Amino acid sequence: MTDLIAPTANDIIEARHTLEGVAVRTPLLRSEKLDAMTGARVFIKCENLQRTGAFKFRGAYNCLSRLDRAAFPGGVVAYSTGNHGQAIATVGRMLGIAATIVMPADAPAIKISKARENCANVVLYDRHTQSREQIAAEIAEKSPVAIVPPGDNPLIIAGQATVAAEAFEQVGDIAVDTVMVPCGGGGLSAGTCLAARAVPSSAEIWAVEPEDFDDTRRSLASGKREVNQALSGSICDALLAPTPAELPFSINREGLAKVLVASDPEVLRAIRYAFEELRLVAEPGGVIALAALLNDPQAVRGKTVIVIISGGNVEPTIFTHALNAADVQSITL
CATH class of the missing domain: 3.40.50.1100 (Rossmann fold)
Structure with missing residues (x-):
């Protein structure tokens, strides 16, 4: 295992101070339609509106x-x-x-x-x-x-942890039951786990991966880092890490309560939903947690949920396809 040390609560606080006035304090949106559909209280954390179009x-x-x-x-x-x-x-x-x-x-x-x-x-x-x-x-x-790797760096993870730390602060005194977060190499989900621990919050952290690229889910089941059979083949390009990063996995194996998957068609539907109902432009890997929510809305019934949309750098052709393709149906009540 890696000899890197996971960030502490103080590291996350320092990261927030470092980013103050530099990073965008991204909005936390509500949607009456999402609440009605899920029977839950849903908050959308919009990191697609972050500088460079992503939480990174x-x-x-x-x-x-x-x-x-x-x-x-x-x-x-x-x-x-x-x-x-x-x-x-x-x-x-x-x-x-x-x-x-x-x-x-x-x-x-x-x-x-x-x-x-x-x-x-x-x-x-x-x-x-x-x-x-x-x-x-x-x-x-x-x-x-x-x-500077995308995952195996404590300073990177501490920075990513500020997404959830900021969202918890924006929710205020409301107790959060679940945070749903996209997962590729695992840095954002690991940071989310650490942020929940630092608040402290009893919220469960649910990571969401692309179908057939569920290396974190399989790794948690086996207890060791698994490798994806393919290196490409999903529209969720941002999440196609070959295997979980070592330091994030050491955090995620203790902190994640569940790992879900979403298919490309489900992700396309979520891109369309985000645009039509939330007026947000999201990339496939960034919207995958929302895709999982829309795919099984009953899973969060009665809960207070934060859904992280992690990026908005979508290829125009994919965005156009999501909005126009006949096989991508809008989700309605």
Whole structure:
């Protein structure tokens, strides 16, 4: 197991102070239709409205703002399917830190272009034949740069934990029963578990993964980190980690109460629902927790629920398909 130490409650507090005035305090929305459909009290945490269009900005800024520039004059190298890389690139530009982002060649074009627009050096690779971790390590061997992974970094996780910490604060004195959170490598779900513990809250944390990419669910069942059979094949590009990140998994195995899955058609329906009923633009991986809620609304009946929409960087073609495809039906009462 990793020798990295999980963030503490104080680390999350420090991250909130670091992000104050820099990260967006994203809104927590209510929906009468969702409440009526589920028989629950539902709050939607809108991290799709965060800087760079995803929660990843929080962890990126919390980490890079503390970088030892004397030790790493070459800046940082990060590997990412998109949102982490875009966030690292953006924060690097803000702070004057050189950033190299290792991204799969089949990542959404919008995420690759956004990283480049923020002055990052983007290195593309074939996710089926090459290892992003190895490529990043080779870059670090040649240049004095810090490797910033999307999950296995305590400062990244502490930054991601501020999403839930902020949501708990926004709910106020209302007791939360469940938090539903998208899960890829597991950094956001791990941060959510830590935030609930720090509040403290007795809320159950439910992670949601793409169907056939349920490595965290299978890992919790087996007790060891499992690997997905495929590396691509879902529209939820932001969540297609090959295996749970080590440090997040060590937190999630203790903190998660349940792991759900959602199929691509269910995710498309959720994208459409978010737009039509909530007026939110969400990407597939970002809206997957809402997809799970819509797929089984009775599962939260009588509960107070926070649903995290973690990102809004959707490819225009996928968004158009979600809104227009004949086989994607609107969810109505």
